[in-house]
Amino acid sequence: MTASAAAQEENAAAPPCAPAAPVAARSAIESTIALLAAALRPAPGSSFVATAELDSDAPAPRARQLVWQLAELVAGKLGPQARYHGQALGLAAARRLARPAPALVFLRPRIARGRLSLAADLYPVPRGIWQRAAAPEPGPTEHGYAEAALDAEVRGFLEPIPLGEPVVARSPVPEAGVLALGCGDLDADGAPELVAVGRQRIAVLGLRAGEVLPRRAALWSELAHVAPAPLRQPIGFATVVPEDPWSGRHAYADVSLTDRARSVRLDASLRPLGGFEAMAVPFGQRSACTPVRSLLLQDGLSPCTPADPPLAATLGRPTDALGSALVVATSGRAEVACALRDGARLVVRWADGRERTFAERVGAQLAVGDLDQDGLPELATSLDVLDPSKDAVVVRSLLPSGELQERYRVSVPTGVGALAICPPDGPGRPALAVATAAQIWVIR
DSSP, X not given: OOHHHHHHHHHHTOOOOOOXXXXXXXXXXXXXXXXXXXXXXXXXXXXXEEEOOOEXXXXXXXXXXXXXXXXHHHHHHHOTTOEEOSSOOOHHHHHHHHTTSXXXXXXXXXXXXXXXXXXXXXXXXXXXXXXXXXXXXXXXXXXXXXXXXXXXXXXXTSOOOOOOSOOEEEEEOSSSOOOEEEEEOSSSSSSOEEEEEOSSEEEEEEEETTEEXXXXXXXXXXXXXXXXXXXXXXXXXXXXXXXXXXXXXXXXXXXXETTBSSEEEEOTTOOEEEEESSEEEEETTEEEEEOEETTEEOSEEBOSSTTSOOOOEEOSSOBSOEEEEEEEOTTSXXXXXXXXXXXXXXXXXXXXXXXXXXXXXXXXXXXXXXXXXXXXXXXXXXXXOSSGGGOEEEEEEEOTTSOEEEEEEEEOTTOOXXXXXXXXXXXXXXXXXXXXXXXXXXXX
């Protein structure tokens, strides 16, 4: 059987796509508190909530305010009769203060490797002298745990991240000609992976201390057959959709390339979960699908599969370039922002339809994220140039005034092939990944 015939047989027999309900558009604090409350449902509504000291790998000058807010929010989820203590305590002191409540909820907050985690134990509080004599310090009856990537709301309690002169680490690519990059924790090991899309292969690359490490790869010929009319200048996307603790769904990657007749949904091992004919593009922390006509992505976005959740959003216009991210403000408000091109002009469009068009001309490589976690999105773009030797990565912040402020630019004399902004993976700046002709650069 030829590779093409094998690909067609594989596509015809592809299993139904896995359910793709996205992680809800919640801030890190809101997400962890909601998950903990669901895990601690047996807790009485009049429980006492206390918290240990914050354990953080990043300087936290406002740690006291953070633990106070966490305790207050957990108590609010338990019920109007719940009480909380606003200062960090040891477990023994928390047990004493918990009387006469029927139960103690003890929180252990931690910030490590770019994530906020919150563990909670439910302890019964002995009533009366005989219960205290028989079991003065009973063990926990319930345990809950939740975590989420750091965002601007949490960063407000930590030391700010300066967005100054970047540091660039360079690594060879598994193969030349990377056309799209996606970044996220695909295998749930706590560190981000890059999904690199070429014309022949899709590769998963690990990121460790700025170094790019090959992990695994899959051939396009084994995933999707060749498009009937591929574009001369191919367009591709890779979106890593994070795991959803609410449904238990694992992370996956949606990958599309105009060279191929189908987009594909892949698990962490690059095994196919399904496929669809439209182009899968990034939209916040999920993917959406749109057709390609007249060499452009069309403006309407829809769920990629019947199992995907509803989506009512548009890009406002056809475009040949798109980047998107979920941006969390310091208040905790979460919104989806998209960057696209209208001709060569940069357009920023929000999920609710608000948009702004800028005079700046940009290239066909775009990425969106919050590199300094201050609640204002950064837009990483290539330049609108025909000569690759004159290309560069330009990072701009979108200010509250609606204006763009250039933060830095890095010359890329071999041309920018793809861009991706990674989720936080430590106390410093998240990685900006750049695919060049023969290397992948990790900029921090």
